Amino acid sequence: MTPEELANAIRTVLLAAVGDGTLNLPVEEVPLPKVERPRSREHGDWATNVAMRLAKKAGTNPRALAELLHPRLAALDGVASVEVAGPGFLNIRLDAASAGELARTIVQAGEAYGRNDSLAGQSVNLEYVSANPTGPVHLGGARWAAVGDSLARILTACGARVTREYYFNDHGTQIDRFARSLLAAARGEDTPEDGYGGSYIAEIAATVTADELAASRPAPAGLPDDEATEVFRARGVDLMFDAVKAELHAFRSDFDTFFHEDSLHTSGAVSRAIERLRERGMIEERDGATWLRTTDFGDDKDRVLIKSDGNAAYFAADVAYYLDKRSRGADCAIYLLGADHHGYIGRMMAMCAAFGDEPGVNMQILIGQLVNLVKDGEPVRMSKRAGTIVTLEDLVGAVGVDAARYSLARASMDSMIDIDLDLLSSASNENPVYYVQYAHARTRNVARNAAEHAVSREAGFEPAALDTPADSALLAALARFPAIVAQAASMREQHRVARYLEELAGAYHTWYAATRVTPRGDDPVDAGHVARLWLNDAVSQVLANGLALLGVSAPERM
Known part of the structure; x- marks a missing residue:
């Protein structure tokens, strides 16, 4: 019996009690009870607080209502x-056959096990990475790529329509500095004081020059400064962004939309957003500038949208961009931002409210902390192409995509993390990704051994044969997966899936040491062997499903 089936059975009991008059409650107020694992397995398989939730409405006390439901649930x-x-908890223990049915449910559901419709009908715009196209993806961007893509997978698994979006910052002074840096490299000059260093600058400058010559155009380094800078700006940004896309694709982090910041200014989106806010009475003209009254919604000061010189302030693009997301159908716009953007939250949420939307619902901002790469306890600076920063390419080159993604996704976004290169490169149980992947590989090895010993799921399934404490503990761990996925989606916390997988791997390794799927010696194959093959394969499926939500592979062998 799955937790969903048990919850529905409890609701049927409640409805029956309402129908025969023993429970004084309107039918429409009978909820689908919440069923959870008790903190201690000694208290049973499942627990519900439904008596405590309904007692007041039913005109009784929780303990009395629990006592009323007790014999009906036991039947x-x-x-x-x-x-x-306690005050009215109901602890429920399933018989072995009912508990064991979960193994069949998981195997038959396959990749669908853990998916749900808790976010069905919701359209989510999830924006992450969004680094300036002036260099390779650094370690912080790598974290947002792993976290953002994992969240997108989890939200999709819960029924949401997710748009993965990258905000392409191609408007502003950083692009000017990038173009000047390319020009300096092409001319063999020192990097401008405010420019970008690293060998990738020289590589892009050389590529731009070669492309221009191949097209029978003059070498851009020989053109006047303004013309040369424009050539390097136009071609260099495209080349850099192509490289960024390729890095992210290799990291299994692809995007549905690459949104160009410059389009907000060239398309009139900024003017349209300001006009919408003006219609809502949120705009003021003072000191020759156009202001958004964000203090009406808790911001520490009002924000300039159009400066007195007629140019748009940076915040004007944020305003237009949010409205554009909503206009494209996003019910919720989620922004993944670095720790240096913490001060933006107040003005962004105020802007959301100024449009008549609900902060925290239509707009959600997740702030992530820094990532440090360490080896032998010391910070690592190993980038050859980007100078002092560590890039996504560096990390993947050192430990591989699986280890890199998993290590970045398994930590809460709001915690600073140290990534130990030695640990992630090791085939040790202390390496979290290895620990989980090895559990999956072990399930597949068990299945192969079972086939060699003529243990087959085709022989049928007797769930009552899963009657040992180890079987029960492993079934309990498997049953938690759907709730973990739903919780990770609702709380926007992808790390919950990773931590669950580590717990499941631990439960599986313990079960593996305590039970057998294949008979000893010449002993015959019995119902217990077959049932435990079903359970083994159920674990295999859940580990694979969970790893897929994190964009990590589930190897057949290790």
Whole structure:
């Protein structure tokens, strides 16, 4: 019996009690009860606080309502015992056959196990990475790529329509500095004081020059400064961004939309956004500038949208961009931003409210902390192309995509993390990704051994044969997966999936040491062997499903 099936069975009991008059409650107020694992397995397989939730509405006390429900729940098929605990908790223990049915449910569901419709009908615009196209993706951007893509997968698994979006900052002074840096490299000059260093600058400058010559155009370094800078700006940004896209694709982080900041200014989106806010009475003209009254919504000061010189302030692009996301159908716009953007939250949420939207619902901002790469306890500076920074390419080159993605996704975004290169390069149980992937590889090895010993799921399935404490503990761990996925989606916390997988791997390794899927010696194959093959394969499926949500492979062998 799955937790969903048990919750529906409890609701049926409640409806029956309403129908026969023993529960004084309108039918429409009978909820689908919440069923959870008790903190201690000694208290049973599942627990519900439904009596505590409904007692006041029903005109009784929680303990009395729990006592009323007790015999009815105990009579349900598949329930071995029910206990009333504390102020009104109901602890439920399933019989072995009912608990064991979960293995069949998982195997038959396959990749669908863990998916749900908790976010069905919601359209989510998820923006992440969005680094300036002036250099390779650095370690912070790598974290947002792993986290953002994992969140997108998790939200999709819960029924949301997700648009993965990269905001392409191609408007502003950083692009000017990038173009001047390319020109300096092409001319063999020192990097401008405010420019970009690293060998990648020389590589791009050489490519631009070669492309121009191949097209029978003059070498851009020989043109007047303004013309040369424009050539390097136009071609250099495209080349750099192509390289960034290729890095992210190799990291299994692809995007649905690459949104160009410059388009907000050239398309009139900024003017349209300001006009929408003006219609809502949120705009003021003072000191020759155009202001958004964000203080009406808790910001520490009002924000300039159009400066007194007639140019748009940086915040004007943020305003236009948010409205554009909403206009494209996003019910919720989620921004993944670095720790240096913490001060933006107040003005962004105020802007959301100024449009008549609900901050925290239509706009959500997730702030991530820094990542440090360490080896032998010391910070690592190993980038050859980008100078002092560590890039995504560096990290993947050192430990591979799986280890890089998993290590970045398994930590809460709001925590600073140190990534130990030695640990991630090791085939050790202390290496989290290895620990989980090895558990999956072990399930596949067990399945191969089972086939060699003529243990097959085709022989049928007797769930009651899963009757040992190890079986019960592993089934309990498997049953938590759908709730973990739903919780990770609702809380925007992808690391919950990774931590769950590590717990499941631990439960599986313990089960592996305590039970057998194949018979000893010449012993015959019995129902227990077959049932445990089903359970083994259920673990294999859940590990694979969970790793897929993090964009990490589930190897067949290790």
